[in-house]
Amino acid sequence: SQELEQSPQSLIVQEGKNLTINCTSSKTLYGLYWYKQKYGEGLIFLMMLQKGGEEKSHEKITAKLDEKKQQSSLHITASQPSHAGIYLCGADRASGTYKYIFGTGTRLKVLA
Amino acid sequence: DGGITQSPKYLFRKEGQNVTLSCEQNLNHDAMYWYRQDPGQGLRLIYYSQIVNDFQKGDIAEGYSVSREKKESFPLTVTSAQKNPTAFYLCASSTVGKNIQYFGAGTRLSVL
Numbered sequence: 022s023q024e025l026e027q028s029p030q031s032l033i034v035q036e037g038k039n040l041t042i043n044c045t046s047s048k049t050l051y052g053l054y055w056y057k058q059k060y061g062e063g064l065i066f067l068m069m070l071q072k073g074g075e076e077k078s079h080e081k082i083t084a085k086l087d088e089k090k091q092q093s094s095l096h097i098t099a100s101q102p103s104h105a106g107i108y109l110c111g112a113d114r115a116s117g118t119y120k121y122i123f124g125t126g127t128r129l130k131v132l133a
Numbered sequence: 134d135g136g137i138t139q140s141p142k143y144l145f146r147k148e149g150q151n152v153t154l155s156c157e158q159n160l161n162h163d164a165m166y167w168y169r170q171d172p173g174q175g176l177r178l179i180y181y182s183q184i185v186n187d188f189q190k191g192d193i194a195e196g197y198s199v200s201r202e203k204k205e206s207f208p209l210t211v212t213s214a215q216k217n218p219t220a221f222y223l224c225a226s227s228t229v230g231k232n233i234q235y236f237g238a239g240t241r242l243s244v245l
Contacts, residue, residue: 052232063137063223063236109175113232119164119183120191121234125175 025110025124033130034100042095042127044110050090052113054121059106067095067108097129105131135160139224139237145245146211146218154209154240156224163229165207169193170221170239179222182207211242219244 024047034040044053052071056064068077070086070093077084081098097104107128111121137158146152158165164183168176178191182201196215201207207226211218221241225234 054233056236061221061239061241063139063238064225064234066233066235069233111176111234119166119227119232120178120181121176121232123168123176125173 025112025122027108027110027124027127029127030125031128031130033132035132036101037099040097040100040129042108042129044093044095044124046091046112048091050086050093050112051116053086053093054111055084055093055095056109056111057106058109058126064109100129100131102131102133105129137224137226137235137237139222139240141240142238144240144242146242147245149213151210151212152218152242154211154222154224154242156207156209156237157205158207158224158226158235158237159205160226160228160235161204162226162235163204164227165201166225166227166234167191167197167199167207167209168223168225170223176223179209218242 026045028043054069055067058064068084073088073090075086083096086093107126109126110124114120140155166181167179170176177193179197180199182188185204188201198210221239223239224237227234
């Protein structure tokens with residue numbers, strides 16, 4: 022079965038620093054979704070990637086899907102305390118399926 | 134505003150008791166999902182429904198039951214057969230053709 026591995030598991034950075042979170046799949050990714058979760062709250066959708074080499078940005082967050090479609094990265098530029106939370110990647114289990122598989126998440130703390 | 138509403142936010146279950154978690158959406162989405170989140174384990178799929186009056190088991194359906202009598206509603210019952218129900222439960226929905234899942238704020242279930 023497919024697995025999604027996220028790294029690092031946790032990250033503490035100083036405000037203003039850049040950071041990268043990785044999501045690696047054991048199989049080809051058909052759709053890759055990035056979410057953010059504040060502790061004890063629901064998931065907020067950030068971005069979706071589907072094509073190899075695709076890159077999307079929103080404010081200071083950029084997500085990329087590699088050409089082989091087995092790894093995605095989430096990059097935050099000039100981090101702020103508002104970026105703190107848990108970042109999760111999710112992926113379609115197969116092409117055309119409704120079901121996701123999720124990574125275990127990366128816990129980000131930003132020190133002011 | 135459109136969205137997904139989960140209630141209650143906190144729920145306590147006594148031994149041998151069944152409890153029901155509510156999930157309502159006004160996004161006109163066809164598909165709905167229930168996930169369980171445990172610390173360090175990411176999200177695991179309990180049940181999902183692609184259409185009214187139809188639902189399928191996810192990865193960890195034992196001890197849970199659902200119904201989908203209305204498009205807007207997908208309640209989850211945690212039965213007494215679920216021996217370790219303490220977790221954070223998340224409901225999500227998505228529309229056909231665009232598999233971005235939108236999440237509710239979650240229900241935290243604890244055992245008394």
